[in-house]
Amino acid sequence: MNITNKLKAIQKARKRRVALFFHTREVGGIDVPNEQFNDVLAFVKLLFKVLKAKKFNIEVNHWGEILLTEPRRQIRVLLSIKSAPHPELVDDIRNRLSVCDYFQEDAPFNMTLELSFKAHRRGTKWRSMPFPVELGSYEEVVTKFVMFMIDKVSGLSSPTNKDYYQTFLDVEAEDILCVINYGASLHGEDSQFAFLLQDDEFGLFPTVQLDGDRLRVSRRVGSDRELLLNKQSLKLMNKFFF
Numbered sequence: 336m337n338i339t340n341k342l343k344a345i346q347k348a349r350k351r352r353v354a355l356f357f358h359t360r361e362v363g364g365i366d367v368p369n370e371q372f373n374d375v376l377a378f379v380k381l382l383f384k385v386l387k388a389k390k391f392n393i394e395v396n397h398w399g400e401i402l403l404t405e406p407r408r409q410i411r412v413l414l415s416i417k418s419a420p421h422p423e424l425v426d427d428i429r430n431r432l433s434v435c436d437y438f439q440e441d442a443p444f445n446m447t448l449e450l451s452f453k454a455h456r457r458g459t460k461w462r463s464m465p466f467p468v469e470l471g472s473y474e475e476v477v478t479k480f481v482m483f484m485i486d487k488v489s490g491l492s493s494p495t496n497k498d499y500y501q502t503f504l505d506v507e508a509e510d511i512l513c514v515i516n517y518g519a520s521l522h523g524e525d526s527q528f529a530f531l532l533q534d535d536e537f538g539l540f541p542t543v544q545l546d547g548d549r550l551r552v553s554r555r556v557g558s559d560r561e562l563l564l565n566k567q568s569l570k571l572m573n574k575f576f577f
Contacts, residue, residue: 353517357516381474402414409493451463516532516533
């Protein structure tokens with residue numbers, strides 16, 4: 336396993352993550368301010384080295400989502416590092432909303448970095464711990480996080496054929512639909528993707544596939560449809576998936 340290639344995949348995928356606002360699920364990975372990205376990547380590099388020494392498998396997909404596989408029982412874990420409101424601020428907002436329907440806050444939110452993980456299976460939740468106040472002291476944080484993660488997944492059963500897993504490395508219909516919605520927003524109401532989304536029948540198609548310069552949409556009953564992508568649409572799809 337080449338750690339350098341994994342880090343390059345994360346960097347390459349970063350520009351694609353702008354479209355994730357339109358995705359149907361929460362996609363893990365790294366979402367931090369530009370000025371903190373290199374520091375976080377240095378942390379991830381050390382984390383990968385520690386996990387590699389412990390025989391974990393590490394995968395990075397086209398969104399920059401990170402999947403860790405525990406070696407003994409093959410438990411798969413998603414990793415996320417993001418900028419989030421400080422926990423004390425979240426508690427304060429919850430307390431204030433318990434006595435009123437809404438309130439106005441003019442001061443900017445106090446944001447912090449949050450390190451999270453969840454087992455890649457149905458019914459699991461994200462578990463989080465804060466990054467250190469001073470970035471740079473990574474060894475202790477990496478050790479603490481790995482122990483925390485292993486402890487939390489140790490009670491899970493090994494995967495079976497009946498377990499549900501979302502695919503990870505493949506491009507799925509929900510990924511393509513995400514880019515279609517992003518493209519419609521980016522290029523406006525006169526774009527090919529905006530025109531497609533306005534088609535009432537499009538919502539009836541449960542399967543969407545990308546085949547070169549063509550978009551194939553299928554439904555459970557009736558005929559399939561095929562759309563030839565124009566230059567603008569094809570350029571956007573190539574940016575995200577090729």
